[in-house]
Amino acid sequence: MMSSQNEFADIPKAAEIHALYQQSRCETPSPHLDDSIRQQAAAAISKQNKPRRGSRWPISLATAALLVMGLSLTLEQWQQLTQKDLAPAALSSEMAAPRESMTTEDRAKSAPLVAAPAAAPQLLRAVPAMPASNAVLDEAAQSSDKKIEKTRDVAQDAAIEQINALIDAGELTQAAAAIKLFQQHYPDFTLPNHWLTVIAP
Amino acid sequence: MSEEEDEVLFGRYRQGDMRAFDCLYARYRQSLFLYLLRTFGSRSEAEDLYHDCWSRVISASEPFTQGLFRAYLFKIARHLSIDHQRKQRLRVVGSEDSLAAEATAPSAEKVHHDQTCQQQLLAAIKDLPQLQRDVFLLKEESNLTLEAIASLLAVGRETIKSRLRYAMQQLREKLQECL
Numbered sequence: 001m002m003s004s005q006n007e008f009a010d011i012p013k014a015a016e017i018h019a020l021y022q023q024s025r026c027e028t029p030s031p032h033l034d035d036s037i038r039q040q041a042a043a044a045i046s047k048q049n050k051p052r053r054g055s056r057w058p059i060s061l062a063t064a065a066l067l068v069m070g071l072s073l074t075l076e077q078w079q080q081l082t083q084k085d086l087a088p089a090a091l092s093s094e095m096a097a098p099r100e101s102m103t104t105e106d107r108a109k110s111a112p113l114v115a116a117p118a119a120a121p122q123l124l125r126a127v128p129a130m131p132a133s134n135a136v137l138d139e140a141a142q143s144s145d146k147k148i149e150k151t152r153d154v155a156q157d158a159a160i161e162q163i164n165a166l167i168d169a170g171e172l173t174q175a176a177a178a179i180k181l182f183q184q185h186y187p188d189f190t191l192p193n194h195w196l197t198v199i200a201p
Numbered sequence: 202m203s204e205e206e207d208e209v210l211f212g213r214y215r216q217g218d219m220r221a222f223d224c225l226y227a228r229y230r231q232s233l234f235l236y237l238l239r240t241f242g243s244r245s246e247a248e249d250l251y252h253d254c255w256s257r258v259i260s261a262s263e264p265f266t267q268g269l270f271r272a273y274l275f276k277i278a279r280h281l282s283i284d285h286q287r288k289q290r291l292r293v294v295g296s297e298d299s300l301a302a303e304a305t306a307p308s309a310e311k312v313h314h315d316q317t318c319q320q321q322l323l324a325a326i327k328d329l330p331q332l333q334r335d336v337f338l339l340k341e342e343s344n345l346t347l348e349a350i351a352s353l354l355a356v357g358r359e360t361i362k363s364r365l366r367y368a369m370q371q372l373r374e375k376l377q378e379c380l
Contacts, residue, residue, distance in 0.1 A: 024319035029234045037255045044259045
């Protein structure tokens with residue numbers, strides 16, 4: 001792509017004009033200008049070689065996503081904790097509900113069951129009230145949501161405590177009856193040895 | 202490195218090799234400057250545009266995808282010249298006369314014959330119509346072929362040759378004593 005004078009050979013005196021022009025080529029840019037351009041070129045390179053800071057939107061997005069995730073997890077945990085705290089109360093209210101339709105005698109019988117975990121001596125009177133808790137347990141079994149499931153767990157724990165209290169108190173007949181009732185409601189529950197001894201013929 | 206092609210050197214410079222830029226700069230330092238100086242006749246204007254031209258080359262995010270670096274460089278210079286001339290016409294009417302006068306002030310008593318001829322040549326170049334002067338200066342300074350100049354100016358090869366022929370004719374007429 002270099003120009004050659006052959007291209008202009010047909011133009012008269014082209015070579016002479018070219019030679020004369022070449023003689024006149026003596027001006028150059030000032031050294032100050034050279035330095036300025038060189039510095040600019042070096043600065044452009046150093047700027048280019050620096051690690052590029054990518055756009056910040058992915059970081060912002062990630063931070064926002066983390067925040068949302070963290071908040072939702074915290075909220076979920078808080079809800080679970082609240083449900084756990086409310087579950088015994090729900091159980092109490094559920095167990096208390098049938099009492100409204102009970103007779104005074106029935107209420108008296110079922111009363112210790114509601115407060116079962118709290119006072120062991122009262123539990124001794126609770127065995128006859130087991131059918132009352134059956135209604136609650138049946139209700140709980142019919143429901144499939146988590147809340148009811150948790151309620152069921154709490155009711156199971158309370159029943160276990162009652163049975164143990166009866167055994168400890170030496171009320172073995174009542175304890176055996178309670179255990180049998182318990183087995184009906186919780187067939188998957190593995191009975192402990194000291195319960196088996198009680199129900200053994 | 203000095204024998205490497207311009208395009209290779211420019212690629213190296215873009216990758217951070219400053220020596221490649223130095224080499225490239227040295228190659229076109231004088232020719233680019235003279236192209237601008239002969240176009241305007243004023244050293245200060247030529248230096249401003251020369252600086253702008255290299256700045257464009259340095260800061261270009263997309264330097265050039267194909268063709269010759271030389272053609273790319275002179276294309277930038279030409280565009281800058283055209284822009285500058287447009288602004289100049291808007292600012293000062295009749296500035297061409299003063300520019301020509303600057304170049305056509307040979308003190309015949311003090312300079313030798315050759316120098317006088319050179320001055321006359323520069324003055325004659327200055328007097329050329331812009332399109333003819335552009336072609337002449339591009340031919341002399343960029344060392345591009347007629348095809349490359351035609352491509353740069355977006356005209357046909359024969360148009361370039363025609364303009365050059367007219368330019369030479371005028372120069373011959375004004376330099377009769379020297380040629």
